[in-house]
Amino acid sequence: MVDNAKDTQTAGSFLTDRDGTELRVDTSAMMMALDSRMDDSMFGQLDKLKIPGPNGSLQFTVTGFGRYTDAAATHGSTVIM
Numbered sequence: 776m777v778d779n780a781k782d783t784q785t786a787g788s789f790l791t792d793r794d795g796t797e798l799r800v801d802t803s804a805m806m807m808a809l810d811s812r813m814d815d816s817m818f819g820q821l822d823k824l825k826i827p828g829p830n831g832s833l834q835f836t837v838t839g840f841g842r843y844t845d846a847a848a849t850h851g852s853t854v855i856m
Contacts, residue, residue: 810850811851811854812850815842821837821856822837823836823837837856839856840854840855840856841854841855842855843855
């Protein structure tokens, strides 16, 4: 019997999926300013968000986002996470 769900390893010790594609975990974090002019695909890639402040910070996991047009907004839309 063949276990198709079994993880395999490459010579470099990376785990692979069933098709042999190496699975890697990127541990880097990109720091950048948020702006509603950013494309939805960029907001869709957010996993965590940290907002530093002079007396503390706010950090949370992003599970989704929404965008709506807003005539009063600086760039014409508002993004909610």
